[in-house]
Amino acid sequence: MFAAYAARIDRDQPLNGLELGERPAPTARSGWTTVNVKAASLNHHDLWSLRGVGLGEEALPMILGCDAAGIDEDGNEVVIHSVIGQSGHGVGPKEPRSILTERYQGTFAEQVTVPAWNVLPKPKELSFEEAACLPTAWLTAYRMLFTNAAVRPGDSVLVQGAGGGVATAAIVLGRAAGLRVYATSRDEAKRGRALELGAHEAYEPGARLPERVDAVMETVGAATWSHSVKSLKPGGTLVISGATSGPNPKSAELTRIFFLELKVVGSTMGSKDELEDLLAFCAGAGVRPVIDSVLPLDRAREGFEKMAGGDLFGKIVLTV
Secondary structure, three states: OEEEEEOOOOOOOHHHHEEEEEOOOOOOOOOEEEEEEEEEEOOHHHHHHHOOOOOOHHHOOEEOOOOOEEEOOOOOEEEEOOEEOOOOOOOOOOOOOEEOOOOOOOOOEOEEEEEHHHEEEOOOOOOHHHHOOHHHHHHHHHHHHHHHOOOOOOOEEEEOOEOEHHHHHHHHHHHHOOOEEEEEOOOHHHHHHHHHHOOOEEEOOOOOOOOOEEEEEEOOOOOOHHHHHHOEEEEEEEEEOOOOOOOOOOOOOHHHHHHOOOEEEEOOOOOHHHHHHHHHHHHHHOOOOOEEEEEEHHHHHHHHHHHHHOOOOOEEEEEO
């Protein structure tokens, strides 16, 4: 079957390790099911995999891709929950938690095999392309907002780095849930897009907000960390799920954190139950993922190049 896969690890030039071509079709295994992929979306996790983060040389070649929607062995339209090992279903009781492509072949292929427990029904209201955007970036944003920040309608939230998949999702989900949403971006056009998606205001990074917020959604890291901490109300929550600008800010702002009793919460992906809730929320509230572009699988390299260059707003989707 045709697939996009990591053939080599290159920490400096990750796209040098990306190959497009034939790979063996998945084999049947007890408790697992094979899904015919209709659409899959790119994540920065795929670039990190090509750099060898979470993926060792001994696991190569590895088909990339965490997210997918498709048709299961019984003809059902389904969405794949990409975290393996959150329960004993289909895997051993001592199975460590991993994301597809770390231990098991991913979704950038004609077929992918996952534990049957990891498959959820696709709402009829969502297209395959839209549904394929949800299991990683959108699930991450959902968990950041509603589980780890525990914001409620009427609360205020700052989303750093508008344009990325998680940040874009946080803007759309936050506005749909009745939050007051502020966003930042270095790019004027992306600030404009953030407003179109529902942000009440959009600013350059570091700008003074009209009010301190209840929560900050942080995926940028070092470049925005100080601004994130300074933007919080006393007792507010900073939820971090990424550090695209680097993991080591010049100032940790520790004095402000303890004096104002701020909470700093790490957040990674989400649970199957949260994905089920997210799917229902999108279907019922009319929320749709923001898609930057849709490409056929054989043009996956173009999608990787666009994501690596940061020249996108929303998700890049590959179709089979």
